[in-house]
Amino acid sequence: MELFRSAHASAPDWRQAANACLAQIGNIPPEANLGFLYITDLLASDLSSILGFFKEQTDILHWVGCVGVGVCATSQEYNDQPALCVMIADFPADSFRVFPCIKSDIEEFSGYRDWCEQADAHFAVVHGDPRNPRTPSFIAELAETIHDGYLVGGLSSSRGPNFQIAGGLTEGGLSGVVFSSRVPVATAHTQGCSPLGQKHQVTECQNNIAIRIDDRPALDVFNEEVGDILARDPARAAGYIFAGFPIKGSDTGDYVVRNLMGVDAENKLLAVGGYLNPGDTIMFCRRDIRTAHEDLLRMLRDIKSRLGRKPKGGVYYSCLGRGVHMFGEDSVELKTIRQELGDIPLVGFFANGEISHNRLYGFTGVLTLFS
DSSP states (O other): OOOEEEEEEEOSSHHHHHHHHHHHHOSOOTTOOEEEEEEEGGGGGGHHHHHHHHHHHHOOOOEEEEEESEEEETTEEEESSOEEEEEEEOOOTTOEEEEEEEOSOGGGGGGGHHHHHHHTOOEEEEEEOTTOTTHHHHHHHHHHHTSSOEEEEEEOOOSSOOOEEESEEEOSSEEEEEEOTTSOEEEEEEESEEEEEEEEEEEEEETTEEEEETTEEHHHHHHHHHOHHHHHOGGGGTTTEEEEEEOTTOSSOOEEEEOEEEEETTTTEEEESSOOOTTOEEEEEEEOHHHHHHHHHHHHHHHHHHHOSOOSEEEEEEETTSTHHHHOSSOHHHHHHHHHHOSOOEEEEEESSEEEETEEESSEEEEEEEO
C-alpha cells in the first residue's frame, strides 16, 4: 500500500474539473484499485457522467464517495462552487469490499459477512443518506456486525440529489467500503462545541421534547445555563447553543451534539434534534471558534504521535457548521491539517452529520489516516 494520489479542481463544466484532476494525478499505476470521489452538489446531476469518466480514464473499477455542499482536499475547501476532489490508492489484493446501500434492514449486508470474518475486517468508510430515518441505527448495527467495528464517514449534504458512490451510483441508506485488518489506519475526531455549565438529567420527556430536567421545568434549567441575555431572546441562541449528550462509558468525556429545535415559553418546554429518554444525561454546549481550533490541534497532534510516521493518505469529514462558517474563508481547517501532518493526499466533504465509531455526531471533524 504505497500509492496514494489526490487531486482537486473547480470549474463551471465538470469535464474541465475532471481533466484538471487527471492532469494533477499524472500516470495511473496499474496497481491502483480503489478511488474516492467527492463532488459539490452543484455537480450532483452530472455525477453519473463524472464517475464513468474516472472509471474509463483510470481503469479503476471500485469507487466510493458522495455529494456535499462543500468538499475537502489537501489544504483547500470548496464551498458553493462546482468542484470535485479525487484520491486513488493501491490497497493489498483482496483487502477491501465495496458494499451497496443498506436501505431497510442490516441483513442487506449479509452477503459480505463471510468475507469480513475471513479478512478480520473491523473498519469501514461509509456514507449515509440523511433522509432515511434508519440511517443512525444502520451505523450502530453495521459496527456490531463487523464485531465492534469502527466506522468513519458522513451523511451526504445536498440542495439536490443525495447521491452516494458504492461501485456505481446509489442513495437512500448506508453504503461504503469495508477494509481487512491488513490495511493499517488511525482515526480520531474533534469537537466543534464546548460544554457550557454542568451535566443534568432528563426526568420527563416525550419524543424529542424535554418537559422536565433535574425534575424542574426544562426551560428554566436551560435559561439558567445560557444566562439572562439569551434567556430573554431565545432566537439569539439558534446556531450558537446546542444540546450535548455524554457518551456512556467514555473515558475521554466524549459527547454528541444535537440542535435545539425550539422552545415553548408558556409551558417551559425544550425541543432538541433527537429522541429523548427519561434518565438521559444532557448538557448545553456553545459553538466556540477558539476552543474548536484548539481541539482540532489537539486531535491532529494526538493522531500524529500515535502514527509515529508520515501518513500515506487520508479522508476527512467535517460538519456543515464548521469550515467557512466557523473558521473563515481561507480554508483554515484544512490548512491546519496540512500544517500539522504535512502535504499528504487528502479528500473528504462537509457532511450533514459525521460518523465515528458506531454513532452519528454533529459539529465534529472526523479524520482517518492510512499508514
